[in-house]
Amino acid sequence: MNLLRTLILTWICVSMATAEMCTDDVCEFTLVVRRARTMTHTGSDGMVHGVEILKNGSLQNKYVVFSGDIDGPIVPVEETITADGVQRNVILLNDQFPGPTLEVMEGAQVVVTVVNNLMREATSLHFHGMYMRGVPYMDGVPYVTQCPILPMHSFTYRFKAEPAGTNWYHSHLGSQKEEGLYGAFIVHKNSMASTPSLPMFLQDWWHEDFNTIDVDSAFMPNKGPGRYFDAWQDRGFSFDGNELSSVSFKSALINGRGRYNNNSAPLTTFEVPPGETLRFRLIHAGAEYTFRVSIDAHSMTVVANDGHDVEPVQVQSILVFPGESYDFEVVGDQPSGNYWIRAQTLWAGKGPDVEPEDRLQEVKAILAYDNAPADEDPMTTMQTCTENSPCRVLNCPFPAFPQGSNTECVYISDLSSVEEYSMPDESETEEYFFNFGYQIGSSVNGRKFATPKMPLVFKTPYDITPCEATCETDGCKCTYMAEVPLGKTIRFVLMNLGIGSGGHHVIHLHGYDFRVLAMGFPDYNETTGRWISQNADIDCWNDNKCNMASWNGTRPNLNFNKPPIRDTVVIPSRGYTVIEFRSNNPGFWLFHCHQTTHMNEGMSMIIAEALDKLPALPYGFPTCGDFTGTEKPRSEGSDEITGAAMGQSVTVVELGYTQLIIIIVISAALSATIALVTVGIYNARANKNKTSETQATPQRQEDTVPRQDCASSLQEDAVEDTV
Numbered sequence: 001m002n003l004l005r006t007l008i009l010t011w012i013c014v015s016m017a018t019a020e021m022c023t024d025d026v027c028e029f030t031l032v033v034r035r036a037r038t039m040t041h042t043g044s045d046g047m048v049h050g051v052e053i054l055k056n057g058s059l060q061n062k063y064v065v066f067s068g069d070i071d072g073p074i075v076p077v078e079e080t081i082t083a084d085g086v087q088r089n090v091i092l093l094n095d096q097f098p099g100p101t102l103e104v105m106e107g108a109q110v111v112v113t114v115v116n117n118l119m120r121e122a123t124s125l126h127f128h129g130m131y132m133r134g135v136p137y138m139d140g141v142p143y144v145t146q147c148p149i150l151p152m153h154s155f156t157y158r159f160k161a162e163p164a165g166t167n168w169y170h171s172h173l174g175s176q177k178e179e180g181l182y183g184a185f186i187v188h189k190n191s192m193a194s195t196p197s198l199p200m201f202l203q204d205w206w207h208e209d210f211n212t213i214d215v216d217s218a219f220m221p222n223k224g225p226g227r228y229f230d231a232w233q234d235r236g237f238s239f240d241g242n243e244l245s246s247v248s249f250k251s252a253l254i255n256g257r258g259r260y261n262n263n264s265a266p267l268t269t270f271e272v273p274p275g276e277t278l279r280f281r282l283i284h285a286g287a288e289y290t291f292r293v294s295i296d297a298h299s300m301t302v303v304a305n306d307g308h309d310v311e312p313v314q315v316q317s318i319l320v321f322p323g324e325s326y327d328f329e330v331v332g333d334q335p336s337g338n339y340w341i342r343a344q345t346l347w348a349g350k351g352p353d354v355e356p357e358d359r360l361q362e363v364k365a366i367l368a369y370d371n372a373p374a375d376e377d378p379m380t381t382m383q384t385c386t387e388n389s390p391c392r393v394l395n396c397p398f399p400a401f402p403q404g405s406n407t408e409c410v411y412i413s414d415l416s417s418v419e420e421y422s423m424p425d426e427s428e429t430e431e432y433f434f435n436f437g438y439q440i441g442s443s444v445n446g447r448k449f450a451t452p453k454m455p456l457v458f459k460t461p462y463d464i465t466p467c468e469a470t471c472e473t474d475g476c477k478c479t480y481m482a483e484v485p486l487g488k489t490i491r492f493v494l495m496n497l498g499i500g501s502g503g504h505h506v507i508h509l510h511g512y513d514f515r516v517l518a519m520g521f522p523d524y525n526e527t528t529g530r531w532i533s534q535n536a537d538i539d540c541w542n543d544n545k546c547n548m549a550s551w552n553g554t555r556p557n558l559n560f561n562k563p564p565i566r567d568t569v570v571i572p573s574r575g576y577t578v579i580e581f582r583s584n585n586p587g588f589w590l591f592h593c594h595q596t597t598h599m600n601e602g603m604s605m606i607i608a609e610a611l612d613k614l615p616a617l618p619y620g621f622p623t624c625g626d627f628t629g630t631e632k633p634r635s636e637g638s639d640e641i642t643g644a645a646m647g648q649s650v651t652v653v654e655l656g657y658t659q660l661i662i663i664i665v666i667s668a669a670l671s672a673t674i675a676l677v678t679v680g681i682y683n684a685r686a687n688k689n690k691t692s693e694t695q696a697t698p699q700r701q702e703d704t705v706p707r708q709d710c711a712s713s714l715q716e717d718a719v720e721d722t723v
């Protein structure tokens with residue numbers, strides 16, 4: 001065990017300057033969040049200067065003087081956040097982009113203090129993949145599990161590191177993740193040694209804040225011009241006839257680096273010792289575009305998805321959707337040299353008719369054998385797929401690639417977990433149908449998510465927009481919550497059907513991982529791969545919105561034989577995905593599409609589990625909410641603090657049975673002590689009076705009954721407080 005920890009520590013020290021490894025039982029980290037500009041350099045004088053990329057890839061300071069820019073010194077690449085070589089805003093964590101990799105051992109108590117130095121923005125941190133069992137208020141979702149962390153404030157997250165595997169952390173507020181507020185969170189298994197591993201983050205990238213793009217979007221409430229939003233006919237589509245994103249593709253990054261318009265900006269290099277195996281922890285931290293990831297001349301052996309081990313599968317490429325992760329191994333068995341790592345979007349053409357247009361949307365990194373020449377771009381070409389040697393692609397969201405492409409699909413539902421699964425008792429199984437789509441814009445079962453004003457963890461009465469009965473038929477914007485009981489098998493049928501279908505969605509459940517039991521695809525044209533009609537396994541009851549669905553006759557076969565475990569999964573366009581989990585984690589769990597424009601427009605809902613079993617909030621947990629002036633004082637002396645004037649009532653401290661008994665015992669002891677002291681004083685005074693032979697005044701007599709006075713005084717206070 002100690003040897004394992006030492007090995008991990010040694011590897012991290014030599015390979016990753018940005019990793020923060022902790023092998024203790026309690027691991028404390030501090031993450032300072034601040035804004036910066038890419039393509040700048042802070043000199044020894046503390047001044048920030050712009051930098052330019054020279055043709056040989058070096059970075060040179062540019063000093064601004066009255067006569068124009070003058071050349072300054074060459075600056076080290078590692079001292080500059082270059083992104084894709086274009087200057088723009090970025091969010092840094094501990095001065096890094098992406099943020100530092102935090103590594104802990106399974107079961108460790110993790111303490112992460114987020115210091116918000118964003119000056120003008122609140123923030124939050126969600127640990128994607130962590131159960132947060134017993135501490136649902138540590139899940140980092142603003143207005144659901146906590147109030148946002150105000151500028152110049154800090155918030156300390158405390159939770160147990162479970163489950164083990166590749167996880168990550170990111171802001172869950174607005175689109176801060178898209179500006180850089182994310183990093184890897186690796187939980188190492190205690191039981192086995194792991195291959196040296198490196199996080200590989202994918203991210204699509206624009207040249208201004210994604211927030212600006214969002215706010216300008218025609219889909220957002222203030223309906224700006226949406227200048228980054230393509231018209232329907234101009235949007236990128238994949239060959240299967242599905243829209244990729246409403247936002248035009250601009251650029252992309254791998255571990256924070258890329259090249260815009262083939263400039264010479266530095267790229268990320270992953271070193272592999274010849275003959276050795278390297279494990280990549282591939283995570284899509286971006287907003288919109290799915291990437292197909294491959295490495296020239298190397299195959300990839302997928303060993304885990306969303307942090308959970310699977311029986312190894314060898315493929316030539318992996319399709320990664322926003323929010324997903326894959327661990328894959330690469331063997332350095334090729335001639336020594338540098339090889340391209342490629343991440344390409346699924347762009348096939350323009351508009352729903354997939355009008356062909358020569359356009360490659362790609363970002364690259366470098367796989368470098370450690371004895372290969374440094375600073376040289378690879379000369380390698382992408383693998384070709386032939387009839388004799390077809391390419392295998394993991395995670396197809398469509399039934400198949402076009403005929404003649406010599407490409408085979410490995411579906412997520414084809415993967416096998418290394419962990420057994422016991423078939424549930426159907427009588428103990430609760431089944432829910434959720435349709436994710438665009439029938440009224442991005443929504444779930446016809447409901448766009450309305451964010452609560454006060455975090456739900458404060459419990460009833462909620463400050464939310466309730467969903468009316470007409471939502472299913474007419475659509476609405478409301479705080480959609482589905483209550484699930486504790487201790488049951490919960491089965492979700494996630495659909496992408498009806499008039500709102502189109503585009504593939506990638507759905508993430510907080511507080512859980514789940515088994516993927518089945519995926520259903522549409523009928524399709526075998527020649528082109530294009531969809532023809534939606535999957536017929538589900539009956540929408542003649543409702544073209546398909547918000548009240550059920551199985552069409554018999555339920556299709558579900559796979560209970562080691563189904564893969566994930567926390568994020570794709571719902572194929574015009575199809576469905578069936579997931580299942582055992583409910584064992586009371587809390588308010590966000591359930592949402594991880595494609596940013598979809599989520600921000602309202603493709604989110606809450607899974608509310610065992611609301612009578614929610615753990616109490618820690619004392620002093622920060623509050624927030626509307627304030628309209630107060631007419632009534634705050635009530636005290638009970639376990640509730642009521643903001644009556646604000647129309648909100650929140651339980652701040654809930655007392656458990658044991659706590660109540662302790663308080664009763666202490667109160668009784670205190671009362672007895674007061675009584676004894678009072679009697680003592682009375683006797684002393686009586687003795688004194690007797691001794692001095694002076695007469696007691698009526699006032700003195702009243703003093704002898706202090707308990708009555710106290711009681712009535714308390715009653716009066718209580719009456720005042722409830723006025």
Ligand SMILES: [Cu+2]
Nearest residue numbers: 505593595598
């Ligand atoms: Cu979506």
